[in-house]
Structure formats: C-alpha cells, structure tokens
Amino acid sequence: YSSKNNPAQILIAKLFKMHTNALSRNAKSYVLYYKDVLDILTHPLVEPYAKTNSLVNVINQNNYTFITHQKLMELNPNTSDLFILLFQKWEKGSMAVLETISNLLQTIKSNLNNDNEEEKISKAFVYAIFKTINKLINYYSQHSNIDDIQTLYTIYKQVIELAEVSFEGEPLNGLQIMGVLESRVLDFETVIITSMNEGNLPAGKSQNSFIPYDVKKELGLPTFKEKDAIYTYHFYHLLQRAKNIYLIYNTESEGLDAGEKSRFITQLEVEKQPKHTLTHEIYNAVLPEIAYQPMVIPKSEAVMLRLKEIAENGFSPSALTSYIRNPIDFYFQKILRISEVEEVEENIALNTLGTIIHETLEALYTPFIGKFLSESDILGCFKLLDAEVLKQFKLVYKEGEIKKGRNLLAFEVAKRNVSNFLKFEQESIKNGDAIKILHLEKGCERILEHPSLPFPIKIAGKVDRIEERNGIIRIIDYKTGKVEKTNVTLKSWKGLTEEIKNDKIIQVLAYAYMFENEANDKPIEAGIISFKNLKSGFLPFSFKEGKEETTEINSAILNNYLEQMVLLLNEILDKEKPFEEKIK
Template sequence: MECSFLSLVAKDLLSRYDDTIADFRFVFPNSRTRIFFLDELTRLLSRPLWQPHFCSVDDLFCSISGLQHAERLVSVVELYKCYSNYHKEDFSSFYFWGEMLLSDFDSNDKHLIDAEALFTNLNDLKTIDARLSYLTSEQIAIIKRFWSSFVDKAALSNEKREFLNIWQTLYSIYCEFGKALSGKGLAYTGQMQRRAVEIIRDGGGLDSNGTHYVVVGFNALAETEKELFKYLKRNFEVDFYWDYDPYFRDDVHQEAGLFVRENLSLFPVPEGFDPGDNFRKSKNITAVAAASNSLQCKYVGSVLKHLADRGSALDKRTAIVLADENLLVPLLYSLPDKVEKSNITMGYPLRQSLAYSFTDRLLNLQKRVRRSSEGAVSFYHSDVTGILTHPFMLSAQAADADTLYKKVISNGRIYVEGSLLKEYGGLIDNIFTPCDTPAELTAYICRILSSLDESIVIDVADEADRRQAMLQREYFVRIIETLGRLHRSLSGCGVEIDNVTYSTLIRRLLQSQSVPFEGEPLEGLQIMGVLETRNLDFDNVIILSMNDDMFPGTRSASSSFIPHNLRFAYGMPTREYQEGVYAYYFYRLISRAQRVEMVYCSSSDDGSTGEQSRFIYQLDYESPHKVTHRELSVDVTMAQGSEVQIEKDEMVMARLSEYLSGGKRRLSPSSFNVLLECPMKFYLHYVAGIARREEISEEIDTPMFGTILHDAMQTLYTPFIGIHNPSAAIAAITPKEIDAAIEDAVRKNLLGGVSGVTAAEFTGQVQMSCEAVHKYIKNNILPYDAAQCGFTISLLEQPVSAEFEFECGGKPLSVRFGGKMDRMDILDGGMLKIIDYKSGANHLEFKGLADLFSDMPEKWSGAVVQTMLYSLMVSRMQKAGKVVGDDVCPALYYVKQMHQTNYCDLLKDLLQGVRVERYSDYREELEDYIAQRLAQLFDATIPFRQREDATNVCPSCEYRHICNR
C-alpha cells in the first residue's frame, strides 16, 4: 500500500494549513478513524503539535437540538405507554415489535419524511395527488398502487384489517411519543437530528466562533446529515474529504458509487485532492470455498503462517474482517503462534461467555420454580443439575456441588425439593432461593454474580491467566450494570411486568452486549467487523463469511412495519440502499490492498446458504482482476485408521477375574450380548467402567419404557401367581387397574417413589408413553394371555443365576451368569416357559446358533441370545433341584405385535425351519459356543478389538467417538 486515505487527508491538510489545523474541529464517522488519522498525522509531523478537536455528527446534532440521547430501553417503554392509549397489548408482546416501530420512527425522522402523510390512510385515492404534490409522479403512482388494495374494506383480509387498524393510529402515536421524550429533555437519534434541522431552518444552529470544520470519510448520508453539512458549508470554513475510486465513482451502474457521486456534487473535495486510482492496480485476489465455518477459521491460520514465513509482519497492515461475528471465538483459537499481538475491535460477545450462560441458567431456574399448596418450593431437575455442573460452581463450591448433584441424581425426582438444596449454605443456598418480582430477580442475580466476582484472583503471575480473570470480571460488571439499568428504566417509567417477561428482556439486552478486549489499536494484527473497516486501509485483507446472506446480507430494511413500496416511494432506505452501503465498504476496503482473501462457507447446513457473495461474482465478471478460486473440503466418509485394540494386561485380567466363581460380579445376559456385539464395547463399559453420565429423564426412553411395562405387568399378574389357568381373571382386568399399575411404575422408576403425584401431573411425553404402555397391555398382552390355556404363572421379575464351566488355555474356569427373569410359566405337562417382554421390533428369527455367535452374523438377534441364556440358567437350576419342571421353552413377547392373529411367541430357527419348543434341543451346541466366547474373553493373549462390521451397531454406540467410528 503506497499511501492510505487518512494519510492523504493528513498530507493535504498540512500542505494547506500547516500547524493551524490544531484549531480545526474534525468530524469522523467513528472513533477508529480518529485514532488512525492521528497516527498518520503524527508520522507526518516534524515538530510537536497540539491535538486538534474532534467531534461526531451526533455531538453536533445534540448541541443544536438541546436534547439528550434516550436509552433505547427507555424509548421502547415510553413508546409502549403511548401505544397503549390506542391498542391493548401486554408489554412482553409489544417489546420486540416496539423496537421495530422505534426503528421506523427513527428512519422516518433521519430522512425527513412527512410523518403525517406517511402514516395516514390514503385509501381515498382522489386525495393523494393533492396531499402529496411535492412527490414525483412515479412516487405518487407507487403509493396509489399500494393503497388501491385497501379501497374495498369489505374484501380486506384479517391481516390487512389488522394492519390498517394499527396504521391509522401511528401518526398520533408518533406525535405523542415524540412529545413524551422531548418533555423530559430526551430524544431518539432520528428525533434529535430532525429537531436540529428544524432549528437550523429557523435560523438557529451552532455558535459562529470562526471554527474550521473538517468532515472526513462519510458515505451514505441521511437527509438530516445532508442538511447539517449544508449548514456547515454555508456558515463555516469547512473541508470535505470522501474516499472514492474512479472505478466505482465513474460507473453509474456500480452500486458502490451510489452515494459517492451525490456527495461529491453536494460537498466537493478541496481542489487538488485525489484519493488515487487504486482499485485497478495489480492485486492477488483469492476466493476460497470452505466446507464449514471451522474450516474457514483454520484456513486463516494457514494464510497468516504463510505470510509470516515469507517475512511479512503480522501487524496493523493485515486485517481479518468478520462478516459474521460468531466466528470470532473459533478464529482466535485458530491463530498461529506467530501472531504475537492482535487488536480486536469488535469486542467479545457477552452471550458466548460463561458469565452469560450462568446467568441464563439462573433465569431458567427461576422461571420453572414450583410452589405447592402448602408453600413448599421445588426446582426443575435439569435447571438444578445444569447449575451444579456449571464451571463456576465447580470452582466456587466444588465439593458441595458434586455431592448435591449425586444426591439429586440418586433421588430421581423431576422436581427437586428446596429443602434438599438448603443444606449446604454459601453460594448454593443463595442460588436456590425463589424470586417473585423483577426487583427480587435483579437483586438475586446481582448478589450471586457479585459473590463470584469477589472470588476471582487478579494478581496472578501468568499474563494469560490475568487477562482471562480481568475479562471474567468485566463480564460480571457488565451484566450487573445492565440489570441495574434495566430495572431503573422500568421502575422509572411505571411499567409493571412479570418475571417471565423480565427474564426475556434481560436476555435480549445481554445478547446484544460485547466486552472490549485489552489491546493497542495501532499495534498487531487487526481483527474487526465490516463497519470498523471504514476509512482504514491494509496491505493484506482476509474476509470471512463472504457469503451473500452475510455480505451484503439481509439487514434492517426487512425489519420494518412500513411496507417496502411505501419506503421506496417516500425515499426511505430499502434493501437496495443497504446493498449500496455494503458495496462501498467492500470495494473501498480492497482498493488499496495488495492481497485479498475472501473465504465463504460452501455448506448450506452450517448457518449459511452456501452461496458466495455477489461481490465475488462482480470481481469475476466485471473487474479487471483475475480471481483465483479454491475449494477447501473435508473427507466426510469415515476414516479407516488403524484398528483400535486393548491388550489384556494385569489390571484388565484382574477386572475380568471378578466375573469368575467367587468373584463379586455376575455376567448378565445383556452384558454377554454386548460381548457378542463388540468386544471393545464390552471392555469400555464393563471392564474400564466408562459409562455415560447418569441423568434424570422426564421422558420415557426405550429402556425406561420397558421397565415401566415390566413393573406394571408384575403388579397386574402378582395376584395370579400359582393359579392354574388364570385366563378368565386376566380377561377381567379393568383399564382402571392397568392405569393404576402404570402410574405406580412411573412413580417408582421416574419420580423416585414420590407419592401423591397423579397421572395428570406427568409431563406430556410421560403421559403419551403411559398411554402407549396401556394400549400394549390392554390390547395385546392381556388378550393374548387370556386366550391361552394350560399354564400357571410361577415367577415374576425373579433373580436367577447359574455357574458355567469352561476351559481357557487348558485351565478349568467358571463364571456365574445372573440376571432378572421377566416371567416364568409352568405349562401343563411340566414344561417351564421363560418369557421375556420386548418393546422393540420383532426379532424372533435366527439362522442357527453358529450365525448368532459369528463375528458377522447374517441374522443377529440379541433378544434370542438373551432368552436362551435365561433358559440355560433355569435349566441348570432345574438340574440342581431349585426349580421343578420337565424342560425349558424360551419365548419372547414382542408387545407391539402380539395383537396380530398369527403371532407366535416361540423362537424360529430359519436354518432348520422349526420353532424352538425345547431348550434341550439346543443346549449342547449353545454351551459349546458360549464356552468358546468365554475362553476368548479370559485369554490374556487375545486383545479386545472392535467388531469387524461397523454398519449396524456402531452408529448408535455411545463409544463410537473413542473408536473413531
């Protein structure tokens, strides 16, 4: 870069005015322009000079109008009070569209639109020509077309009626709102600017004290700003400097020059000043399509490393521009070590901080607090556990938080009693205190955050830790200040809201906040948003999220109550206006750059449309530059890395030995199933003990569904144990009895055994699941059993176990199988029928035992293996005289299919084409296969390996991230 725009301005001023510029008053569009201008000015000076005076456009408008800026929240509240005089709506419903209406009023005033004409119903088409004679014929035609659809009131849709109902009151609301604010000496930005223009037109203005103004680097001017600059031009010495390039200044079709051409006409630059023909100079321009947002950030790291390796200093001459500020955090993690200093101008989004997430959890906790008729307080389980596991709790009161978490989990209650949470004191006691009003909620959050703030240690040796601690403290301060300001604003305006609405407002305000980073703006790599790039020039420019929906994007023009055609007709900003603004930002930014990297997300499922920006297309087809296109993709197919395996060392063998006779563990049918499915999964779960963290569920998942079904059936059938042929009694079971059994099962398994909770108090998901269980019992299981004869229910939910001997390396070993059998019937003739309830899909069929025990079975059915193992245990108990019977018959009750007329509960061996009626027919072969698998399990030379076929089991396995599958 030969010379930046701000350097050219400084040179021109010094050449014309020398050190008298110290008395000038400079007007810049933002503070960053001021900082960089001073830097350029300092470089050019050969002797000390008093710093010139600086002000903003808002400062000038404020001085002329005599009004002060009203906080946006105060403005919305005052607007609500005026709106309520015409329409009844609660504040929570009004707030968000009230912000939109405030923006419309603001835009209306900034562009000096006749509010009475705009907000008046002009469906009397004859009056339009007379009332809007100051508009062009094209504008009047557009307005007529719009209001013509409202002429026939009887044919209006409900939406149009509602629109018209509000529209007809907007002018009155607008006037009352303006008076309410100005009566307090306040104004929103547009109102202040309009009032200043009115004063100027009436002959007022700024003190004429010979001030020389310098206006630098503006682009899209509102009508009020044009009037202000005209006033300065008439009454003061003033120089205007615009940054433009002939490429977009001279081409009337180039949207980037939309405002430049008018600005130069109204406010010419000083004679001889020329920003230069920079855009057409040679540049290295690259457009990069990245498969994801994270890949965009990683690419930046590689570009910076490449620049550093080539000897380029990663300083203020290099800028990373984020069209999407959500990429700031992942970008920071992607910066290479070669970046020694960086300056982040956009601030860290508060909503991405731990302080915000903790505040959000506190709000959720208070939102769902319950009070019983006796006044007892309880809190929703996920809110409680979410707070107890938050990093702040793990550092502030870790031991108590962990103990309480385990107690809450073991309690198993959906709602946790407040008394359980009040035993620990300190921060925990403060947190689990209910709040009834916004005032209490404000004090509650501020008290907790202040307590956390006091625990932060700032005086630490490590600089990174110190900065992190300072940043954390700044988050707390920002949240506390925001809550205080919100509460004072609402209290001062006399608007009463509930805690739910108040919580929504808190989130809304906090989500828009950012906390500035420490850093020197003139040093290091520059990381900024699009707006911060105004008037700044860089050698290297890297733009992220260069997607069309981000740059230029869809911005404020779409968030308006004023229809697009009326906005266009009255000269208010439209989508085309916004596109012109961002086109200028883009082309001006890259004009003096030597290297430009434009990176966009090519995926349509990563918060983007996947479409590159129109500006990239324009560079391709309209500019003199050749754009190099690259694609960054990732291999979305599963990587076939080296096999994961675990050797059986002494520690592993010691854990396995616990399953042997005399050990403390039993091998259940379900765990043996896991061994057959995947030895690695067996190791991770049963040997290494890596289990998913236990959680409380308010819904009934598949395992819980089966548990409730089993317990309900146990309750219903327990009275019939030992009764021969209970078919008639089963048929007589009533729906009310079924419901009672299901409710008891839910209370026992889902609510921690709490009494007094009826089905009506269950969550919607639980009620739906209960209805499904009821249907399966009433329509499937009971009719099926009632149609049987010649059986006696012998055992329900009965623990069973048996020793199993096998050889491993020539050494005799024995394991103990054990589990809880769902049900055992004794059939006439002495056959013992082992029944296993299943709530999933029907898997009664198998292709012989050899297939079940192979590494890649054609017809896998864990249910068949499981019921066969129960049959094995009962058979051995029968031989030992612990149960009396002839033989064993394994059976599966697939409760979803039992209503089918051809349903049979017996296993089906497809290899032999027969139903399995007697376990003894398979006993010898089954025991051989089991012995082989157990021998492999206890063989220290055979490591635990992944299953060969990853297709069926791995996608739903909770350990797939460990195996890289």
C-alpha cells in the same frame, strides 16, 4: 464484541426462563421445572462455585420433574450465597428482580480470577451485563409503573442487543484482531482481512431509516454512499504500507457470509499497480476419504486380567449377547465398567416400564412359591393388582410424575399387561394345567469347563420365573417388547453366536444349562412370554430339523449349544483378537 451470546447473558436468559415459567404455573407454590433448574446448576459460571453436584445427582436419581421452591431448598440445605441469589423468588416486582440479578453478577464476578485468561474474558462479559442491568435499574426507578417480569425481559432483550464488550490485548505482541475503524492511524506489514464479500465490506444499504434516500440527498444528510466512501478510504489506507496482504472471501453464492466478492478486490484486479503482485488461491475443506473408521482396541495385559476376573465372577447371557451385538459396547460396559449417565426420566422409558412389570409379577407371585396355583390365587392377585403396580411405580420411578400425560398412559399399560398375563394364567388353570411355581428372579450359575478353554468359566444370570407345568420344568423370561415364535426357533447350530438375531435363543439356553442340575432329570423347556404377543402364550425354544421340531432341551441340544458358546468365549478371551467395532 456483541454481548448477546456470551455465557453471562445466556445465564441471565435461563434465569428469566426458569422464574417466568414458575410464576406462570403457580406463583403461590412456585414450582420449578427440572430442566430449567439443571440448566442453571450446570452452567459454567455456576457449577464450579455453587457446590451443588449432590443436588444434581438427587434430582436425576429420584426423577424430580417439577420441584417446588421449598423442596429445592430442603434438598440443598448447605446453600451458598450464589445458590440463594439464583433461586430467590421473583415475587416482589421488576426492581427487586433487577437488584437480585445485579447482586448475582457481582457474586459471580468475585468468583472469577484475573490470573486465568478464560476467567478474565468471562469477567469482561459479566461486567458488560452488569452495566446493562444497572441501566435498567435507573430506567425502572423513573418508570415504576412497568412492573411485569415478562415486559422486563422483553426490554432487557432489546437493550442487550446493543450492548458491546471491549477486549484489550498486548498491542506490541502477537496477532492484532480489530475492526476496520480501529485500524485508522495504524500501519502493518502483514494484513489479513476476512469476509471480503459484498455486503460485508463495503456494507452497502444496511442501515434502516425512516428518512427516504431522496430526502437525505436533497437535505445533504449522509447516506450509505458516504459510509461506503469512509470504509473505502480506510481500506486503501490499511493497504498503503503493507507488504503482505491476504484478502479472504467466500466463493459460495449461498450460505453464511456468501455472495459476490467485494468490489474492492475487483478494483485491485482491474486497476492493477505495477508494484502489486496478485495471486489467487482457492481453499476447500478437506474431506476425509473414509467417513468413519471403526474403533479397534487391542487386548492389553490389563484387559486380559479383567476378562479373567469376569470369567471368575460370571459371564451373564446379556454380556455375551452384548459382545455379539458390538464388541466395543462390551469393552466399554464390562471391561471399562462405564455405565450410562443417570438422567431424569421425564417420560417413563421402556426399560423402566419393563422393570415395573417384572417387580409387580414377582411381588404378586412370591406368596405362591413352592405350591400349585389355583384360580382363587389368581383372583387374589387381581385384587392386589392396582395397588401393587402403583407401589412398584413409586419404588422404581421414585418422585416422577405418574398422574398425568404419557406417564399416566404408561401406568395404565403396565396394569393392562399384568392383568392380561393373569387372565392368560387363569385360563391355563381352567383348562387343567397344573402349575407349580418353583422360583422367581432366581440367581443361577454354573461352571463351564472345556478342553479348548484356557480356564473354567462361570456362566451366571437371573431367571425371571421357573415353574413346573404338567410335569415339565419351564424356564421363563419375560419380555415387554414383541417376540415372535421365529425369534426362538433354530434350524442350524452353525453360526449361532455370529448374529444378534439369535440373542434370545442364546439367553434362554444359557438359563437351561445353568438350571439343568437342579431339574432332577425332569424334561426342560425354556422360552419367552412376550407381553406384546400374549396371544401366542409361552414361546419355547425349539430346534427344527426338516419337518421335525423339538422343544425339549435335552443333553444333545445343550452339547451343541455349548460347542457354539465355547467358540464365542475363546474369541472373547483370545489376546490376539482385538475388540472391533461393528458399524450399525
């Protein structure tokens, strides 16, 4: 078996990649790329024995993109011998590198157990790579002038191509897997030969040689014909005493192991012997009639208890829209509480950018809660803008790189978005708007009671900003994506909770419902400020009936909204209604 693509060889290849990249970047500070580090730490020959799960979590949680060697050692103070050998600097030349790899392979080998069949196979691969490394050590001891790591890796790749691993099994038990030459003096009752296509058996003109065919023929040197003759002899010897013979070939003319069927099969067909019974069967991969069956999960007692727990703690508007988008997503996120795996954000994600903008605006406006905004207040915010955005980047993105590449662009985008918002606010004040900040990032909740609901349900969520503008209460939700006026305009209450396109309407009306009792009978508007559509300003929810359009959220609007929400909540809480996946 080839040593080329086994776990031990892949680990060594990853090591070469990590260390050569570190040396090419800056040999003095020895900076390691996080993907290279995680590839090593999560490798199956390393992860169970290096005890670095906490280190992997720290790297993912803090967005370490590039890590110096010194920082890596500080992050993992309880280092094992295996960890030290993996991340030991490759600064002392090729011979030192080879000796480090040799020691590493011996350490890995000592971790593997002979009682476990999988580990036994892994140990055989490790030993094969170990022998190859020792060959290179002997070679380099005689040719010490070749001392470049990149050259060493090139030579290693050439040598490993030729390395092979021999496996041993129980010869008197089970299926015996072997090459043609291994079967030379053995007889079997049942023989299965795979890949019986021309070019595989016989191999044909597969050997590359500097000696032309005619010269070989003239001098009596062996050619591919002699090799084919040897394989022909072994093939027929293998068939001589067998009772059941299966010759398997690929009927496809193109693709992996494709081509004409072997001439050996044709010969058996043409020169059919009296005692031979030949049958031909064609097998095709069975394709499923349905490409994908949507998931359907019934509601068990445990699920119903969890739904009641959510109802007591509070259904958030985002949880309700998650159910509308895909009930299976709601099931995974809210019932099973499965969260996304935390990974390093090499480039700032859109949701992270949104968090940074939200946090920046909260920090800038917090001093003005409970008072009317003035132009001088906004000018003060402009002065603090750059420092505050940088501070929020460091808090949210942690150790991530923000001084170059896409992240620098994201940093500038965040500054521009907040700056444009402040300009928009400044213009409103100049035009005479009286703006009083009532709340920022306010947690709201309200108990929804209805005769058709099985029990009272709490609706809870966090509102980005609540203000009083010219005597009207405005409930504002910031969106970093693009939102149009049509996204918050409703023409009919029927089917409100059936389509995900209404998610923003459901969200802002939920905020209005939760804050209604605190509005002191003042008129309420609820809507969105879209940073990608700031020219449209505040986009309030509006109900359009014919030519009439109203933006004020009155009791009639809320009653119609609640009737639709009750239908949705009853569907979620209906034990007979399973969670059915929506195919996107």
